[in-house]
Amino acid sequence: xxxxxxxxxxxxxxxxxxxxxxxxxxxxxxxxxxxxxxxxxxxxxxxxxxxxxxxxxxxxxxxxxxxxxxxxxxxxxxxxxxxxxxxxxxxxxxxxxxxxxxxxxxxxxxxxxxxxxxxxxxxxxxxxxxxxxxxxxxxxxxxxxxxxxxxxxxxxxxxxxxxxxxxxxxxxxxxxxxxxxxxxxxxxxxxxxxxxxxxxxxxxxxxxxxxxxxxxxxxxxxxxxxxxxxxxxxxxxxxxxxxxxxxxxxxxxxxxxxxxxxxxxxxxxxxxxxxxxxxxxxxxxxxxxxxxxxxxxxxxxxxxxxxxxxxxxxxxxxxxxxxxxxxxxxxxxxxxxxxxxxxxxxxxxxxxxxxxxxxxxxxxxxxxxxxxxxxxxxxxxxxxxxxxxxxxxxxxxxxxxxxxxxxx
Amino acid sequence: xxxxxxxxxxxxxxxxxxxxxxxxxxxxxxxxxxxxxxxxxxxxxxxxxxxxxxxxxxxxxxxxxxxxxxxxxxxxxxxxxxxxxxxxxxxxxxxxxxxxxxxxxxxxxxxxxxxxxxxxxxxxxxxxxxxxxxxxxxxxxxxxxxxxxxxxxxxxxxxxxxxxxxxxxxxxxxxxxxxxxxxxxxxxxxxxxxxxxxxxxxxxxxxxxxxxxxxxxxxxxxxxxxxxxxxxxxxxxxxxxxxxxxxxxxxxxxxxxxxxxxxxxxxxxxxxxxxxxxxxxxxxxxxxxxxxxxxxxxxxxxxxxxxxxxxxxxxxxxxxxxxxxxxxxxxxxxxxxx
Numbered sequence: 001x002x003x004x005x006x007x008x009x010x011x012x013x014x015x016x017x018x019x020x021x022x023x024x025x026x027x028x029x030x031x032x033x034x035x036x037x038x039x040x041x042x043x044x045x046x047x048x049x050x051x052x053x054x055x056x057x058x059x060x061x062x063x064x065x066x067x068x069x070x071x072x073x074x075x076x077x078x079x080x081x082x083x084x085x086x087x088x089x090x091x092x093x094x095x096x097x098x099x100x101x102x103x104x105x106x107x108x109x110x111x112x113x114x115x116x117x118x119x120x121x122x123x124x125x126x127x128x129x130x131x132x133x134x135x136x137x138x139x140x141x142x143x144x145x146x147x148x149x150x151x152x153x154x155x156x157x158x159x160x161x162x163x164x165x166x167x168x169x170x171x172x173x174x175x176x177x178x179x180x181x182x183x184x185x186x187x188x189x190x191x192x193x194x195x196x197x198x199x200x201x202x203x204x205x206x207x208x209x210x211x212x213x214x215x216x217x218x219x220x221x222x223x224x225x226x227x228x229x230x231x232x233x234x235x236x237x238x239x240x241x242x243x244x245x246x247x248x249x250x251x252x253x254x255x256x257x258x259x260x261x262x263x264x265x266x267x268x269x270x271x272x273x274x275x276x277x278x279x280x281x282x283x284x285x286x287x288x289x290x291x292x293x294x295x296x297x298x299x300x301x302x303x304x305x306x307x308x309x310x311x312x313x314x315x316x317x318x319x320x321x322x323x324x325x326x327x328x329x330x331x332x333x334x335x336x337x338x339x340x341x342x343x344x345x346x347x348x349x350x351x352x353x354x355x356x357x358x359x360x361x362x363x364x365x366x367x368x369x370x371x372x373x374x375x376x377x378x379x380x381x382x383x384x385x386x387x388x389x390x391x392x393x394x395x396x397x398x399x400x401x402x403x404x405x406x407x408x
Numbered sequence: 409x410x411x412x413x414x415x416x417x418x419x420x421x422x423x424x425x426x427x428x429x430x431x432x433x434x435x436x437x438x439x440x441x442x443x444x445x446x447x448x449x450x451x452x453x454x455x456x457x458x459x460x461x462x463x464x465x466x467x468x469x470x471x472x473x474x475x476x477x478x479x480x481x482x483x484x485x486x487x488x489x490x491x492x493x494x495x496x497x498x499x500x501x502x503x504x505x506x507x508x509x510x511x512x513x514x515x516x517x518x519x520x521x522x523x524x525x526x527x528x529x530x531x532x533x534x535x536x537x538x539x540x541x542x543x544x545x546x547x548x549x550x551x552x553x554x555x556x557x558x559x560x561x562x563x564x565x566x567x568x569x570x571x572x573x574x575x576x577x578x579x580x581x582x583x584x585x586x587x588x589x590x591x592x593x594x595x596x597x598x599x600x601x602x603x604x605x606x607x608x609x610x611x612x613x614x615x616x617x618x619x620x621x622x623x624x625x626x627x628x629x630x631x632x633x634x635x636x637x638x639x640x641x642x643x644x645x646x647x648x649x650x651x652x653x654x655x656x657x658x659x660x661x662x663x664x665x666x667x668x669x670x671x672x673x674x675x676x677x678x679x680x681x682x683x684x685x686x687x688x689x690x691x692x693x694x695x696x697x698x699x700x701x702x703x704x705x706x707x708x709x710x711x712x713x714x715x716x717x718x719x720x721x722x723x724x725x726x727x728x729x730x731x732x733x734x735x736x737x738x739x740x741x742x743x744x745x746x
Contacts, residue, residue, distance in 0.1 A: 041707070041709035041710075042709040042710040042713060046709070046710075049709075050709075074706055074707050075707055076697075076707050076709040076710075078709075078713065081650060081657060082454055083693075083697075085450060085650070086447060086450045086451055086454070086694060087697070089445075089446050089447035089450050089577075090447045090698070092446075092447075093445055093446070093447050105559060105652075105654070106559065106650075106652060106654045106657050109561070109650070109651065109652040110650055110652075112564075113564070113650070113651060114446075114450075116564060117446075117576050117577075118446070129558055129559055130558070131555075131558075131559065131561040131652075134561075135561060135563060135564050135651075136563065136564060137564065147558060178546070178549075179557075179656065180549065180557045180654060180655065180656035181557070182557075183549045183550060183556065183557035184556065184557040184558045187552065187556050187557065187558065
């Protein structure tokens with residue numbers, strides 16, 4: 001029998017392309033991707049920066065198991081935009097092929113100036129300013145929600161929990177810190193609240209100084225309004241003050257829900273309040289407890305950080321890890337550390353299996369991942385626990401709140 | 409007061425060896441970008457920038473004796489006005505510098521008037537300057553036209569345009585260098601002028617100065633207004649360097665403190681002090697980061713800052729009046745001459 005092989009023009013082109021790409025892929029297999037992780041590990045944002053850093057420490061082990069070879073350079077931005085920028089320059093000088101970071105939007109944009117000019121991919125892991133992906137940066141992608149998305153998703157989750165528990169909130173008060181983050185969230189709230197159409201009367205918006213000794217005045221004001229829902233945007237220490245003053249003044253709302261802010265899931269919140277830390281809710285992008293990769297990441301996290309709880313760090317650590325994963329996966333596909341080619345691969349990312357809740361990690365034309373989901377998380381027995389959406393929830397939401405008194 | 413005449417006089421009076429050294433130093437700075445990598449260019453930008461704002465602050469505190477702890481206000485005002493006019497109206501920062509200066513001068517005048525008209529002095533005047541910077545921060549946080557707390561952004565552009573401050577670190581290196589040199593000449597001219605002598609008299613003893621016929625209020629007002637104007641120019645440049653402005657960072661008191669370190673370490677009331685201070689502090693911070701990494705094999709957050717603090721203490725311990733007066737003595741430059 002005679003076998004005839006017809007070589008078409010398409011086959012020849014594919015063969016030629018494979019011949020060209022193959023050495024690069026082979027070379028990449030022998031090469032290690034050097035990732036510069038820029039985080040504010042000291043200064044004002046140190047708490048969050050260190051939490052993210054713990055995720056970065058756990059990354060090499062899991063990435064190694066997944067077949068990725070990375071070397072991570074840990075860089076402290078000192079919560080200072082000038083340091084972030086100069087250290088980004090230094091990291092690239094020292095041979096970093098990709099940068100990830102940087103928690104604060106101002107620091108992120110300072111680094112973006114450098115990566116754009118030097119044509120080095122920059123994977124933003126946490127930074128919420130919408131303009132980061134609206135500025136036309138070609139060497140930047142963001143795997144995080146914008147401030148507006150955080151609030152919109154947080155408010156939608158309030159509606160979902162009302163439906164799920166058949167509970168009605170009639171009056172709500174919005175309490176927020178008057179720092180940059182709190183004010184930005186308040187502005188987003190002003191714009192988004194009317195659009196979401198929640199059947200709740202938002203009676204009052206109260207700003208407070210997060211550095212105040214206590215929040216007794218604000219809580220007294222809230223108590224006089226007597227809302228059944230308190231929505232708040234806090235940081236760790238003021239979240240503690242708020243709950244303490246509510247307990248002290250025996251003010252018992254049906255629920256305290258943060259539509260997208262830190263404070264309620266920091267270790268110091270649990271340490272300071274004990275059982276009083278339980279039952280508060282917050283809507284945020286969160287690690288998917290049912291994902292295989294999250295479970296594998298948790299094991300790596302515990303090994304790398306035996307003194308820290310993954311459940312508490314999972315927001316920061318999860319996004320920090322995903323930044324590394326995006327870079328490593330792009331490198332594997334690109335087969336090169338050449339900036340523009342690596343960036344093309346980063347933009348073409350499609351990772352259905354990852355840590356955080358949401359669809360596959362992909363990036364739109366502006367470099368924004370549109371598939372990041374939010375979860376409603378409730379503190380149950382001092383553990384932040386996903387209670388909504390149902391497909392990823394591991395417990396039922398507890399509403400209305402049990403009384404402050406008598407908790408053990 | 410003619411800056412060029414002052415410059416000519418300074419050149420005439422300076423020892424030949426010092427002039428040669430200065431010329432060589434300037435020549436090195438001019439050609440340095442040929443060999444400097446981008447990282448070092450960005451470090452030098454910060455040195456020049458801090459030297460400029462330090463020089464501006466030195467007019468108030470070093471020459472006139474008025475403590476301001478809210479100079480970030482003028483950086484922020486300059487930055488926001490420059491950015492706003494460019495983004496919203498397409499006005500080049502080269503032109504926007506004029507309104508930026510005028511607005512900063514107006515704010516400086518209000519602060520000065522409130523302080524000096526009502527006899528608010530010393531630490532109370534410092535508190536007033538902090539209060540204005542804080543009010544500005546809160547105001548800009550809530551002013552949606554400039555992005556509020558979410559920040560204001562200058563679009564990035566690949567096309568270089570030096571007039572519009574669009575370009576890479578090399579452009580900003582030369583812009584900041586020019587700014588530092590101009591600030592130095594201006595301060596030298598001011599210090600040798602009638603106004604400069606009035607400032608020194610006010611600094612030493614305001615009552616005695618008044619008895620000599622010096623209009624103390626006017627002298628202090630001039631110091632605040634000129635210092636504000638110079639700082640605003642630096643603010644415009646900084647905004648276009650970073651391409652973004654966040655009220656919490658721009659008007660932050662920590663920023664104000666950072667700005668005054670160079671003249672304090674270099675030598676208050678001296679012309680070379682702010683420059684020397686900036687040349688010590690910025691590289692010291694960067695070197696310590698690299699050094700800690702080198703020794704420990706990895707970055708240990710905060711350790712370099714501890715050493716930075718310790719280094720500052722050592723410098724202040726050995727040179728309580730600043731490094732420049734000590735160095736001047738070592739170089740044999742007579743008292744009263746820079």
